[in-house]
Amino acid sequence: MSELFDAVDALVASRSALPPPEERKRLRTAHGLTIDEVAAALKVRRATVSGWESGKTEPRPPEREAYARLLEKLAELYPATSAAEAVAQAAPVAAPAAFTSTPVSARAQALSQGPAPETAAMAAHESTRTTPVAAAPATAPRGVRTTRPSSASRRPAARKAAPADTPQGGADPRFENGPLAVIDVTDGQVRAYCVGGLLLDVPAKSLPALVDWTLREARLGQPKLSGPGKDADPLLVLTGAALERYGLPTALTEEERLAGRLPEGHKVIKQLVRAQWQLTKRGFGPWARIYRPAHGSERACVQLCIPAWNALDTRHWGEAGQLPAAELARLLGTYASRVMTPRGSPAVTGLELMTALHPPTRASEPDADGKRHSAHNPGSLGKDPVDCAPCEAPDGHPLLADLPRFHVRGPAEKLFEEAYDWARPLTDDECLHRHLVGIDVNMAFAAGANGLIVGLGAPTHVQAPAFDPKLPGSWLVDLSHVGLSRVRSGKEWVGLEGALLPSPFTPKGERPQGPAWYATPTVAYAVELGYDVAPIEAWVRYENGRYLDGWYNRLRDAYLATMADLGVAADLSPEDFLAAMEGYRQRDPQLATVVSAIKATVKGGLGKLRERPRGEGWRPGEPWRALSRATWRPDIRAAVISRTRVNMHRKVVKHAAFTGQYPVAVLSDCAVYAVDGTSPLDFLPYREGRPLPGGFRLGVNPGLVKWEGTQSVLWGEGVREQFQAPELNLARYIKDGTVTGQDNGE
Numbered sequence: 001m002s003e004l005f006d007a008v009d010a011l012v013a014s015r016s017a018l019p020p021p022e023e024r025k026r027l028r029t030a031h032g033l034t035i036d037e038v039a040a041a042l043k044v045r046r047a048t049v050s051g052w053e054s055g056k057t058e059p060r061p062p063e064r065e066a067y068a069r070l071l072e073k074l075a076e077l078y079p080a081t082s083a084a085e086a087v088a089q090a091a092p093v094a095a096p097a098a099f100t101s102t103p104v105s106a107r108a109q110a111l112s113q114g115p116a117p118e119t120a121a122m123a124a125h126e127s128t129r130t131t132p133v134a135a136a137p138a139t140a141p142r143g144v145r146t147t148r149p150s151s152a153s154r155r156p157a158a159r160k161a162a163p164a165d166t167p168q169g170g171a172d173p174r175f176e177n178g179p180l181a182v183i184d185v186t187d188g189q190v191r192a193y194c195v196g197g198l199l200l201d202v203p204a205k206s207l208p209a210l211v212d213w214t215l216r217e218a219r220l221g222q223p224k225l226s227g228p229g230k231d232a233d234p235l236l237v238l239t240g241a242a243l244e245r246y247g248l249p250t251a252l253t254e255e256e257r258l259a260g261r262l263p264e265g266h267k268v269i270k271q272l273v274r275a276q277w278q279l280t281k282r283g284f285g286p287w288a289r290i291y292r293p294a295h296g297s298e299r300a301c302v303q304l305c306i307p308a309w310n311a312l313d314t315r316h317w318g319e320a321g322q323l324p325a326a327e328l329a330r331l332l333g334t335y336a337s338r339v340m341t342p343r344g345s346p347a348v349t350g351l352e353l354m355t356a357l358h359p360p361t362r363a364s365e366p367d368a369d370g371k372r373h374s375a376h377n378p379g380s381l382g383k384d385p386v387d388c389a390p391c392e393a394p395d396g397h398p399l400l401a402d403l404p405r406f407h408v409r410g411p412a413e414k415l416f417e418e419a420y421d422w423a424r425p426l427t428d429d430e431c432l433h434r435h436l437v438g439i440d441v442n443m444a445f446a447a448g449a450n451g452l453i454v455g456l457g458a459p460t461h462v463q464a465p466a467f468d469p470k471l472p473g474s475w476l477v478d479l480s481h482v483g484l485s486r487v488r489s490g491k492e493w494v495g496l497e498g499a500l501l502p503s504p505f506t507p508k509g510e511r512p513q514g515p516a517w518y519a520t521p522t523v524a525y526a527v528e529l530g531y532d533v534a535p536i537e538a539w540v541r542y543e544n545g546r547y548l549d550g551w552y553n554r555l556r557d558a559y560l561a562t563m564a565d566l567g568v569a570a571d572l573s574p575e576d577f578l579a580a581m582e583g584y585r586q587r588d589p590q591l592a593t594v595v596s597a598i599k600a601t602v603k604g605g606l607g608k609l610r611e612r613p614r615g616e617g618w619r620p621g622e623p624w625r626a627l628s629r630a631t632w633r634p635d636i637r638a639a640v641i642s643r644t645r646v647n648m649h650r651k652v653v654k655h656a657a658f659t660g661q662y663p664v665a666v667l668s669d670c671a672v673y674a675v676d677g678t679s680p681l682d683f684l685p686y687r688e689g690r691p692l693p694g695g696f697r698l699g700v701n702p703g704l705v706k707w708e709g710t711q712s713v714l715w716g717e718g719v720r721e722q723f724q725a726p727e728l729n730l731a732r733y734i735k736d737g738t739v740t741g742q743d744n745g746e
Contacts, residue, residue, distance in 0.1 A: 014259035021055035027074035030227030032379035078227045179222040179336040180235035183242040184325035193325045195333030207246045208275035228362035232341040233301040261285040276367035286311035287344045317599035331590045337556035350605020357550040381630045386458040389539035391517045401621035411516030417638040422502040423508030423665035425727040430674035433744035438708035438734035444669035447703035448644030449548040455541025473540030478515045486529030500662035505651035574698040610634035654695040709735040
């Protein structure tokens with residue numbers, strides 16, 4: 001009989017109930033698990049788990065029962081939203097609309113769905129149409145005004161991100177008016193311009209009252225990005241008129257600008273204190289946070305953005321700070337919906353996005369009393385900072401306090417993984433070509449982060465280790481024997497003119513002279529090229545994972561969705577892609593600004609991983625504020641830069657091996673070639689529309705390339721002769737050909 005029972009149990013296990021594929025992925029990511037971790041636990045390949053989550057394959061016994069048990073446990077921790085919520089979250093949303101002041105007597109609870117034109121540029125010229133609304137519940141806030149376009153065409157379901165101006169909040173009634181509002185004053189009336197064409201009357205007479213109104217009535221904010229995370233606080237953007245209305249200066253004095261805040265005795269700060277509101281340590285500056293201590297899970301916090309105080313740096317946001325309130329709400333709302341609600345500069349937001357996707361803690365399993373406690377969230381960096389390895393520490397770090405004052409660390413003491421800045425003189429043959437053409441890798445550093453295994457915990461020091469390309473860390477190894485005249489490309493050995501190529505191991509492209517510290521991707525590339533490596537010592541991180549995958553995916557989707565709105569789709573032919581890129585910024589300057597901000601979020605966020613001390617009073621050897629963050633991780637920054645540089649070199653080698661063409665300059669993600677034509681299509685080896693495998697490929701996706709600029713060979717030689725610099729990096733100026741003395745340090 002027991003054999004029959006066993007057979008029945010096996011039959012039941014073979015059909016263990018499983019949630020749909022999209023729910024499987026949601027549960028895994030909600031718990032902070034990577035595909036690799038699930039695969040290791042179930043003793044299957046990574047591709048197997050990926051297939052289960054995509055719906056391409058279904059698990060079989062005995063893994064099916066174990067997988068079903070895992071998902072069941074996760075579902076208890078992270079219950080799914082209701083069916084109605086799921087439908088609401090997936091529903092198409094309104095396209096950009098102009099703001100009007102048509103009054104509505106009650107809150108709109110049944111706003112019609114709006115049209116989504118094929119490009120945002122078309123929407124900017126459409127007239128606004130008011131729509132009927134249903135009666136509001138008794139708890140509706142006062143003074144709501146709303147206009148949204150009526151229902152018409154919708155975007156294809158294949159879109160990975162919502163169209164620009166998507167009203168945020170979806171099924172969550174707490175945030176039905178979106179993540180942010182621009183506060184402005186028109187004809188004496190204070191109004192809040194929200195995303196999606198919503199306009200709210202603001203009754204608040206003071207700043208404390210404005211904060212209170214925001215939290216009690218405005219229904220602003222953004223749902224958390226990860227299961228154990230926190231909802232985003234509402235963001236208020238104050239125009240110059242709003243600053244005057246609430247007693248704030250429209251410009252900071254020079255002293256206040258240098259301090260980055262208003263003085264503590266300012267009358268508005270006193271108003272906040274009397275109302276029992278508090279400011280964070282950075283005080284009342286361009287990005288101010290006003291809060292009261294949280295009670296349990298309830299947060300009471302509002303963030304302010306003040307463009308007049310340079311909150312929106314023109315390097316990343318262009319002229320956004322000068323836009324009318326309605327247009328600024330559209331621009332920032334698009335960024336917030338696709339990336340996250342800004343928390344400061346794009347760099348600060350990029351770092352905050354990492355934490356939002358991998359919160360340091362989560363609720364534990366219930367204890368004996370049925371209570372849950374805060375526990376470490378697997379896959380995160382945790383809440384406490386860890387010391388870096390001595391070789392990873394930047395100059396002035398407390399770990400280096402015992403070094404002599406004027407000691408300069410060499411390659412054998414300091415990890416120096418930076419982006420390329422390499423150039424060489426043109427050969428006689430290259431001088432006979434007519435043009436220099438630059439190609440630029442899209443979102444190069446984001447692509448470098450994709451799939452990268454990085455350390456999650458503290459480093460461990462090991463002597464004479466065997467190199468493991470899957471183990472993140474810093475390795476002291478001599479790569480001076482690695483030449484570029486003969487390298488392995490794929491399974492074949494190829495001969496190259498090594499003198500015409502930069503070394504993949506140093507930012508300046510110089511060949512190493514002896515032992516030096518390298519991140520794992522750099523050493524792994526030496527092995528890939530066909531050379532043996534023998535590390536002398538290493539600082540490795542046994543606790544590791546693909547921490548940046550979710551970060552990359554969100555920023556990639558934001559970038560691609562915005563570029564699609566600008567008419568540059570991901571499925572264009574090389575010719576159509578180059579044509580679509582012509583003048584794309586002029587089609588919708590606001591969305592073009594969003595693209596720039598997304599790019600700055602990538603680079604700035606990675607830069608923040610090794611933030612240096614700022615302000616007066618710091619001395620070498622003393623700690624600085626950034627060291628107290630768990631996200632101060634110079635090793636992760638080094639690994640991303642290392643992989644990005646290696647990715648560029650791999651493409652350069654593939655191109656040289658196939659075409660015999662070598663770059664004359666490489667600057668970070670831009671490479672310049674001497675050719676006869678003026679277009680990338682004149683030298684990139686496409687055959688029947690197919691690119692060289694592993695080489696440069698035209699397209700909008702991260703890791704693919706676009707045209708950067710074309711100048712004449714005579715221009716390049718003339719510039720180098722003018723500045724008496726035969727190895728001047730022409731990639732820096734290839735875009736428009738403008739070279740100034742300041743660019744060269746003069």
